[in-house]
Amino acid sequence: MTHPLSRSAFPDLPSYPESMIQFGEGNFMRAFVDWQLQQMNNQGLFQGSAVLVQPIEQGLGELLAKQDYLYTVLLNGIMQGDQVNSREIVTSVSRVINPYTEHENYLTLAEDDRLEFITSNTTEAGIAYHPEDRLTDTPQKSFPGKLTALLYKRFQLGKKGFVIIPCELIDRNGEKLKQIVLQYAHEWQLGDAFLEWLEQENTFCCSLVDRIVPGYPRDKAAELERELGYQDNLMVTAEPFLFWVIEGPSWIEDRLPLAKAGLNVVVTEDMTPYRERKVHLLNGPHTAMVPLGLLAGLETVEDVMLDAEAFSPFIKKLMEQEIIPMLDLPEDQLLSYADAVQERFKNPFIRHELTSISLNSISKFKTRLLPILLRFQQETGTLPPLITLSFAALLLSYRGDRVTRQDGPEILALFDYTWGDPAGFIASILKEDSLWGTGLSMVPGLKEALETYVRQLEQAGSRSALQQLI
Incomplete structure (x- = not known):
């Protein structure tokens, strides 16, 4: 019988002073931020730990405490052609604070001068304004409200500010978090001096994170515990690939030496090209493959x-011939990234279902592929055939008779209405500017190409249609 993971079972594991406050104790942050702290600590470059704050009342704090805040990260996948299968006990988490039951302990974090970084992942809905939040709440409901209260306490103590790096998956996350903090500061009438301190003493960074973290390996837990020789209720699986873009001043690289530790981290003054690379070259192929793949079974x-x-040649050609030429980064960097993405897509240890990616496919197509289609047409005078075929497959899949649709009721109702006239469907749906954010009926040749591809998909199927194009 295996023993529980604890420091008594591994007495030689190191401990580190707290240097980071981390909002969020879930799988992603423990396998992303805290794992990276571990790598810096392993090389003697950082020698710090994170104190975790539960963003909601029910969390993993008690479970982590039972394991002395230790857990195992298991990396499984292919990296640069080699199979990775590593296991590491992470020691970079010091403790977890639940501000709902330990509010005073939470606010005392403001007193520690060694704490200089704040990171967060409170889900996409976490960076949100709640008008009912007040400074006197213990605690505030929203993450920005809790953060504002902590920052105000720090200001009152006359101490330096923080480097704040949110990891929530929303565009310009640092700017949006700062905007809400400033809104609370105004509404709570915390004074001009505090507003000046927020601006002068704190650095809010936007960031972009990229690592697939499936989480607790429930189906293999017993087998892994026999292999590890201990019981770990919080072990977390992740892919080997990792990428973190932090938009902020260059001195962050010295105070948080992630790149120096060999980690795939970029500190830049403008993260826009990297965001476009991920959105179009990672998320874009995901969105492109879904309707064609589902139609093929x-x-x-x-x-x-x-x-x-x-399908595999389709993804490669889509990236190299239609997406990469439309992106504003050096071609060699983009090709290298495309190779890494395809390697990640082939990861046999991660079951990434097309149906899960298909959620809200219309808005995903609008963000991830439509800008490429429009730029391609403007620059070359022709339509990108593979993206256009995928667009046709998407429209066909939203007829609802071949693929289960997952989207908002108003969007599904619109498609049901326009598919009521099959002969005029393409012309009608392209006129729906609310779906696409622009007038697609004016794009030269798009209506005719989509009509041709829809007929081809109906008659011969998606695999045949792809084979003819590639």
Whole structure:
């Protein structure tokens, strides 16, 4: 019988002073930020730990405490052609504070001069304004409200500010978090001196994070515990690939030496090109493969990448011939990133289902692929054939008779209405500017190309249509 993971079972594991406050104790942050702290600590470059704050009342704090805040990160996948299968006990978490039951302990974090970084991942809905929040709440409901209260306490003590790096998956996350903090500061009438301190003494960074973290390996937990020799109720699996872009001043690289530790981290004055690279070159192919794959009966991203006759060549050609030429980064960097993305797509240890990616496919297409289609047409005078075929497959899949649709009721109702006239469907749906954010009916040749591809998909299927194009 295996023993529980604890410091008594591993007495030689190191401990580090707290240097980071981290809002969020879930799988992603423990396998992303805290794992990176561990790598810096392993090389003697940082020698710091994170104190975690539960953003909501119910969390993992008690479970982590039972394991002395230790847990195992298991990296599984392919990295630069080699299989990675590593296990590491992470020691970079010092403790967890639940501000709902330990509010005074939470506010005392403001007293510690060694704490200089704040990170967060409170889900996409976490960076939000709640008008009912007040400074006197113990605690505030929202993450920005809790953060404002902590920052105000820090200001009252006359101490330096923080470097604040949110990791929530929303665009310009640092700017939006700062905006809400300033809004609370005004509404709570915390004074001009505090507003000046927020601006002068704190650095709010936007960031972009990239690592697939499936989480607790429930189906293999017993087998892994026998392999590890201990019981770990909080072990977390992740892919080997990692990328973190932090938009902020260059001195952050010295105070948080992630890149020096060999980690794939970029500190830049403008993260826009990197965001566009991820959105279009990672998320874009995901969105492109979904309707075509589902129409062909495929189930997972791995299924797509193992289909050497049609789908795998489609992804490669889509990236190299249609997406990369439209992005504003050096071609060699983009090709290298594309190779890494395809390697990640083939990861046999992660079951990434196409149906899960298909949620809200219309808005995803609008963000991830439509800008590429429009720029391609403007610069070359022709339509990108693979993106256009995927667009046609998406429209066909939203008819609802071949693929289960997952979208808002108003969007589904619109498609049901326009598909009521199959002959005029393409012309009608392209006129729906509310769906696409622009007038697609004016794009030369798009209506005719989509009509041709829809007929081809109906008659011959998506695999045949792809094979003809590639």
